[in-house]
Amino acid sequence: MKILHLYHDFMNLYGDIGNVLILCHHLKKCGVNVILEKKSLKEKIIFFEYDFIYIGSGTERNQKIALHDLKNYKEEILKTIERGTPFLATGNSFEIFGSKIHSASGEIFDGLSILKFDTIEHNDKRIAENGIYETEFCRKPLVGFINKCSEIRDIDNHLFKVKVGPGDFPNSSFEGVRHFNFFGTHLIGPILVRNPYFLEKFMELIDKNNNFKNLKIKDMYAIKSYELTLNNLKI
Amino acid sequence: MKVLITILLCKFLKFLGRFFGKGTSFPGKIALKIDPHILKKIKMPKHILAVTGSNGKTSTVELIAHILTDSGKKVIYNKESNLTAGVATFALSDCDLKGNMRSEILLLETDERYAKHTFGHFNPTHYAITNLCRDQMPRNGHTEFVYKCVKDSIKNGMTLILNADDPFVSSFGLNFEKIVYFGANLLPTTTPEFTSLFNDAALCPHCKTHLNYDTYHYAGWGKYSCENCVLKKNEADYTATYVNFDDDYVIIDTHAHSEKPESSDSNYKLPVTFPSIGYIYNVLTACALTNLIGIPMEKIVDSIKKFTPKTGRVVKFRLGTHIGTLLISKHDNYGSYTQSIQTVLALAKKQICTVVIIVDKISRRYNQNDISWFWDADFEFLNHKQIKKIVLSGRYCNDLAVRFSVTSISTDKIAIIPVIADCISHLKTGAEGEIYVITCFSDKDKFLSKVKVI
Structure with missing residues (x-):
């Protein structure tokens, strides 16, 4: 099984590397032979080769560098997503896949336009909050933290329903985007670390041919942490 | 004249502040209200x-x-x-x-x-x-x-x-x-x-x-x-x-x-x-x-x-037969944690020890802290033969346990004890060598109040 950690070096702002580490850790524990490849600028990337692709959050400047580089691969990425390859983009990295990013200084960047939504960045107004989020994909709600300086408008295919915490824009009831198996969310935590049930579902998704039975998270500490956090955040 | 009055008022307020325990920024704040350019005039x-x-x-x-x-x-x-x-x-x-x-x-x-x-x-x-x-x-x-x-x-x-x-x-x-x-x-x-x-x-x-x-x-x-x-x-x-x-x-x-x-x-x-x-x-x-x-x-x-630092970032204590050192570190701060981990490592080279990490802080702003910084901190470095035991304690001990599960540190070395008082009882009999505690300003007294500070 091959996993791609995209721009591992400069899109890794909020412990994002934890997502990749925990996923590989549990896949290995379940007997899966995992090959992790880390790629960055100036390296040839063949998107079709991977069973799972991950990209984390970056500073506003670094996000634009990633966007610029990914434009070289737009068609391949589109096909990869439409083929159903599991793809997780956390933090502001998922903004890259939308139509436009309006920067705080007034510049407008064309996104990859794989999805139809716009991002508006603010410079001084950051949102840093906890939250609880629900999705049909997972029987248990997700917990985590959001640290962003942007709002997103006009998402059609929402990933989460907001139970507690910030959404795509002030007072929005939705957070993130889902398109085939592309999951985009501002949720950090890291999300796969703090949500063992979601991680389990994700592992099943990656194992698309059902080669591995019993892809279960047996880490009682991860589950305890999750339960504690969920209880603390419930209103 | 205005400068003189502002200076006098500031001095007077600072003098009063000593009796009322008012913050040191208050007199300056008033002075800047009276004359926003006062600092350019002196x-x-x-x-x-x-x-x-x-x-x-x-x-x-x-x-x-x-x-x-x-x-x-x-x-x-x-x-x-x-x-x-x-x-x-x-x-x-x-x-x-x-x-x-x-x-x-x-x-x-x-x-x-x-x-x-x-x-x-x-x-x-x-x-x-x-x-x-x-x-x-x-x-x-x-x-x-x-x-x-x-x-x-x-x-x-x-x-x-x-x-x-x-x-x-x-x-x-x-x-x-x-x-x-x-x-x-x-x-x-x-x-x-x-x-x-x-x-x-x-x-x-x-x-x-x-x-x-x-x-x-x-x-x-x-x-x-x-x-x-x-x-x-x-x-x-x-x-x-x-x-x-x-x-x-x-x-x-x-x-x-x-x-x-x-x-x-x-x-x-x-x-x-x-x-x-x-x-x-x-x-x-x-x-x-x-x-x-x-x-x-x-x-x-x-x-x-000849210098001895005033702000004590290091506190020595005794616990049972063990000598211990508490390193005050800032949670949520990579540099601070790296320094503490490197300090423990340098000291561990000289003698065997037990390392305790306590993350219990409940932020005033949040009822649940952002812990993504756990994945920045280089806990892997604690994998050293002289470090015999690692105890994870406090409210976030489960999250620390998950973090340590992806290091190469053997789980046999790690104990997870949520309550700090229980952690201290455990250390009394279970610690090996010197004890090094890494924790933050707001959690340090939860530990130090129960041991003998020396």
């Missing part, structure tokens, strides 16, 4: 030294104040508040009735995000920037945001004293005239390969092309150069050429400022009372700042040898 001393950065500000300012006082200089510095109002309080209190400051040197610790506002009122003659690290991300967003704030605080005419090892800080020197660099050539952590979990300077802070590294100290610090622009690690004017935590000393080379370059006269050997990488950088910053305003290196070295 006569500042010849030397105004400012220190900012993510980590090490307070300790560095204390060390500088000690060196200057020890050299007979009349120095005034802010001990508590580092925002504009706090600076106004102590600057105005130091004035005579004509509005002349009495001290020869004004020494300031300035908040890295607010320095740009404080410096609107006056400019330091010498401005030291210690480092820019990941620190309180929910509040600060990210390092690049703070980087921009610090950049806005830099004004022409200042002498910048910059950390050459930190690409963010070093880049402030591009196209700037008066710069002095400090840095380290070789630290106990220095490696040719990248061993940390993140590097905020993976891309050049100036032009956003990849930085190339010959060596890494940790995270993005080291010997680097940009593929595209002129940013590189500059040869430092004050260099730690050798840091030895086994025999507790550091060699500092100042050949760039010596009259006899390359001679051994420019090398100074200093004892390191406690093996902390942060301390090495504090010493370098202090040497640079005080030497630049005319204190000879010999005198500086002599003063540093």
Whole structure:
């Protein structure tokens, strides 16, 4: 099984590397032979080769560098997503896949336009909050933290329903985007670390041919942490 | 006349504040209300030294104040508040009735995000920037945001004293005239390969092309150069050429400022009372700042040898038959944790030990903290044969357990004990060798109140 950690070096702002580490850790524990490849600028990337692709959050400047580089691969990425390859983009990295990013200084960047939504960045107004989020994909709600300086408008295919915490824009009831198996969310935590049930579902998704039975998270500490956090955040 | 009244009022309020326990920024705040330009109207001393950065500000300012006082200089510095109002309080209190400051040197610790506002009122003659690290991300967003704030605080005419090892800080020197660099050539952590979990300077802070590294100290610090622009690690004017935590000393080379370059006269050997990488950088910053305003290196070295830090970041205790040391670290702050982990490692090389990590803090702002920083901290380094046991405690012990599950540290070594009191009982009988506790300001007393502090 091959996993791609995209721009591992400069899109890794909020412990994002934890997502990749925990996923590989549990896949290995379940007997899966995992090959992790880390790629960055100036390296040839063949998107079709991977069973799972991950990209984390970056500073506003670094996000634009990633966007610029990914434009070289737009068609391949589109096909990869439409083929159903599991793809997780956390933090502001998922903004890259939308139509436009309006920067705080007034510049407008064309996104990859794989999805139809716009991002508006603010410079001084950051949102840093906890939250609880629900999705049909997972029987248990997700917990985590959001640290962003942007709002997103006009998402059609929402990933989460907001139970507690910030959404795509002030007072929005939705957070993130889902398109085939592309999951985009501002949720950090890291999300796969703090949500063992979601991680389990994700592992099943990656194992698309059902080669591995019993892809279960047996880490009682991860589950305890999750339960504690969920209880603390419930209103 | 208005100046006189403002000064008198400020002095009076500060005097009253002593009885009512009012904060040190209040008198300054009122003074600035009466006359927003008051700090421009008083006569500042010849030397105004400012220190900012993510980590090490307070300790560095204390060390500088000690060196200057020890050299007979009349120095005034802010001990508590580092925002504009706090600076106004102590600057105005130091004035005579004509509005002349009495001290020869004004020494300031300035908040890295607010320095740009404080410096609107006056400019330091010498401005030291210690480092820019990941620190309180929910509040600060990210390092690049703070980087921009610090950049806005830099004004022409200042002498910048910059950390050459930190690409963010070093880049402030591009196209700037008066710069002095400090840095380290070789630290106990220095490696040719990248061993940390993140590097905020993976891309050049100036032009956003990849930085190339010959060596890494940790995270993005080291010997680097940009593929595209002129940013590189500059040869430092004050260099730690050798840091030895086994025999507790550091060699500092100042050949760039010596009259006899390359001679051994420019090398100074200093004892390191406690093996902390942060301390090495504090010493370098202090040497640079005080030497630049005319204190000879010999005198500086002599003063540093006599220095005992006031703000106790290290607390010794006894627990049963064990001697212990608590290292106060800032949660949510990569640099602080790295330093503590490296200190434990240096001490563990000398004798076997037990390491305790307590994360229990409940933030005032959040009912659940952001713990993504666990995945920045280099816990992997605690995999050392002399570290016999690791105890994880406090409210976030489960999250720590998950974090440790992806290190190569054997689970047999790790105990997870949620309640701090239970953790202490466990240590009484179960600890091996000396005990090192890593925790933060707000959690330290939960541990220290139950052991014998020595």
